[in-house]
Amino acid sequence: MEITKREEEYLETMYILQKNKGVIRVKDISKKLNxxxxxxVDALKKLNEKGLINYEKYDRIILTEKGLEIAKETYQKHVLLMKFFTEILGIPPEIAEEDACQFEHYVHEITAERMKEFAQYIQEHCPYVLKQFLKEHMEKEEAETQKSPPK
Amino acid sequence: MEITKREEEYLETMYILQKNKGVIRVKDISKKLNxxxxxxVDALKKLNEKGLINYEKYDRIILTEKGLEIAKETYQKHVLLMKFFTEILGIPPEIAEEDACQFEHYVHEITAERMKEFAQYIQEHCPYVLKQFLKEHMEKEEAETQKSPPK
DNA sequence: CACCTGAATTAGTTTAACCTAAATAATTTA
DNA sequence: TAAATTATTTAGGTTAAACTAATTCAGGTG
Known part of the structure; x- marks a missing residue:
């Protein structure tokens, strides 16, 4: 049975809620995913059908083995992409977040892995060049922020 | 009126067909997008409604000003992402292609731009380190290729 | 313990994007 | 040019993912 990108997103969200709050509530998923x-509830029913969560109405929600696995993989990609976007490219966190949130569902394993390796490699072999690159763009952003009409 | 990711994909495909073949045919779009x-035809009708193409049945398909603009922007992101994945990360073209094909519709302008700048910066400031990184992974891939069962 | 409130659920729709099968138009070829 | 082939279109469905309005349940408070 196929799992969709959106379902992956639901699983990841539930995993994070579980980690942070200890329980997974419909209301919170609703808020996080907008x-x-x-x-x-629709999504929960499908995920239950597919054996990715254990769900019975009004009962607490639990990720199954399989569901947890997918959630973790997705979350790991998310973290990795975030690191790459912010630490290597110097993208502002809110934007990096949105980019990561989409790409995590599409990026191939090899690409994700390679991004991680590349980040390490550069940080080790030419940290100064990286620092310089980031500095130049930080300055540019500062300037942009100044320019924007002060509400 | 909103434009979807998928519609962007249709526009980009038509743009490429126009460039390469001179005409845009339903059959070819069909083939490219699988x-x-x-x-x-469904998609064409919607794009026509939205003023992104000029389309009347059995007649030739033409991108409007607006449609062309979107198509070009998308295509540029595609090219840029491809370059980054292949030239900086050393991802095999077929895989890079698939990653780019998805990410191009989600990536923020600033991220795309930054990837381009980063690529240039690294290629200029530490070309040797980059070359070394790529070399190491090429070798690894070679090895993998060997390992895989020779049909 | 009954009541109230907020959380969760059901019922019924909508929209984007796809599909198959059948019909129609356009193009090629004998 | 008539017939055959290929391309395009229509008609009628399906599925994922969302929505609103209305209902049901659960937990906390008087």
Whole structure:
């Protein structure tokens, strides 16, 4: 049975909620994913069908072995992409977050892995060049921020 | 009126077909996007509604000003991402292609731009380190290729 | 313990994107 | 040019993912 990108996103969200709050509630998923509670319930039913979570109505939600595995993989990619975008490219966190949040569902294993290796390699072999690159762009951003009309 | 990721993909495909073949045919879009011709016709109707192409049945398809603009922007991101994945990370073209094909529709302008700048910066300031990084991974891939069962 | 409130759920729709099968138009070829 | 082939289109479905409105449940408080 196929798992969609969106389902992956639901799983990842639940995994993070579990980690941070200890429980997974419909309301919180709803808030995080910016969808209405009934949409969450729909998703939960499907994920349950597919054996990725254990869900019975009004009962607590638990990721299964398989669901947890997918959630973790996705989350790892997310973290890795975030690091790359912010630490190597110097992208502002909010933007990096959005980019990572999409790309994590599409990026091939090899590409993700390579990004991680590349980051390490550069940080080790030419940290100064990297620092310089980031510095130049930080300055540029500062300037942009100044320019923007002060509300 | 909103434009979807998929519509962006259609526009980009048509743009490339126009460039390479001179004409845009349903059959060719169908082949490139791996969908059946009726799906293409559906898409064409919507794009026409939205003023992104000029389309009347059995007539030739033309990108409008607006449609062309979107197509070009998307295509540029595609090219840029491809370059980054292959030339900086050393990802094999077929895989890079698939990654680029998805990410191009989500990546923020600033991230795309920064990837381009980063590539230039590294190629200029530490070409040897880059070459070394790529070399190491090429070798690894060679080895993998050997390992895989020779059909 | 009954009531109230907020959380979760059901029922019924909508939209984007696809599909198959059948019909029609355009193009090529005998 | 008529017939055959190929391309395009229509008609009618399907599925994923969302929505609103209305209902049901659960936990906390008087």
């Amino acid at each position: 969808v209405r509670p009934p949409s969450v | 969908v059946r011709p009726p799906s293409v």
